[in-house]
Each structure stands twice: as C-alpha cells, then as structure tokens.
Amino acid sequence: MRKLALFYFVYFSFVSCQEVEQLPAAINYVNLNDATASQAKSFSIDIDQDGDTEFLFTTVLAADATGDLRQFVISPARENQVFEIAGRVGVLEAGQEIAPGNPFDKNVQPMVVKRISNTATSWSGDWKDAGNRFVGIRFKLNDQGYHYGWIRVSFDKEAERMVIHDFAYRTTVDSKIAAGLK
Ligand SMILES: [Ca+2]
DSSP states (O other), X not given: OHHHHHHHHHHHXXXXXXXXXXXXXXXXXXXXXXXEEESSOOEEXXXXXXXXXXXXXXXXXXXXXXXXXXXXXXXXXXXXEEEEETTEXXXXXXXXXXXXXXXXXXXXXXXXXXXXXXXXEEEESTTTTOSSEEEEEEEOOSXXXXXXXXXXXXXXXXXXXXXXXXXXXXXSTTXXXXXXXX
C-alpha cells in the first residue's frame, strides 16, 4: 500500500512538471549592455548568432534643398520586419502587445533625423525624445513562421546616438509577446 502511494506521488509529480514546462511559450532575453549606434559605428543584432544580422541600427546620410540629413534608422534584414504605424517605427510602451495581426513592415521611415543647414540644426522623427521605448519586431530564423519580440531603445540627442539596451523574443513562432516582457 505504501509502495502504491509512493508510485502515485511520483507519477503525479511527473505529470504536473510536464504541464508546467509546456506553457507558457518560453522567452529568450538578451542584455545588450546599452550598445550604441551612431554615425561613427553601426550596431547589428544577430539573434541566433549564425553570422547573419537580423536587425541593423545605423545612420544614413542624405541631402535635400535645405541641407544635409543624418538619418538614424533600423534596417531589418531579409524577411524580418518592425511594428509600423503609418510607415514609421512604432514607439511602443511597456506592456503593449506585439502579435500576429499587428502591422509590420520592412521599409520604414528613419527613427530620428538631424537636419543641418547653413543657418540651423533641427531634429525630427518619432524617436527623437524616446527613452526606454520598444521597437516591436518579428523575424524568421531557420524555421517556418515569425518569432515575435521587442528591442528596448533610447535616443541620446546630446551624443547623437541610439542606445540599444536589450531585446527578447518568443522561442515559439506565431506567439505574441508584450513589450518589455522577459
Ligand atoms: Ca542571425
């Protein structure tokens, strides 16, 4: 009788452990230790560390009739995309859902633009005053479907650089995540 009781105890412990492992979908979190991207250097994120960049933070120089433009951009590689709002990189708050069904795009407007003319310097772009906000991302690795995740970014106007703090994503494809969840 005692043996039987022990059996049930072991058996049910085993079953409940299995259930715990199955949900919720796991999250991979990576601390980037406040990496920076500026005119002097770009910063790339190679999520699966296979030598191919998934997302690149860099600057692009351009010019128009009024002067020079220094554009701070995120460039998703291959089929990877960012959460977009009206063609721009959405400035997401902590807790905002990043999920299948949200609008994503690869080709988005610069996050910040510094305009330099002979007479003045001005800043524009949704991210110019951003502190600890989230870029929603989705990307494909070697499997079918998209992984959903976020990258926490600040813009340092003084030093003219993007600060890329950390990122996280669901290890299971097609699974939503909340911005900041790790
Ligand atoms: Ca990669």
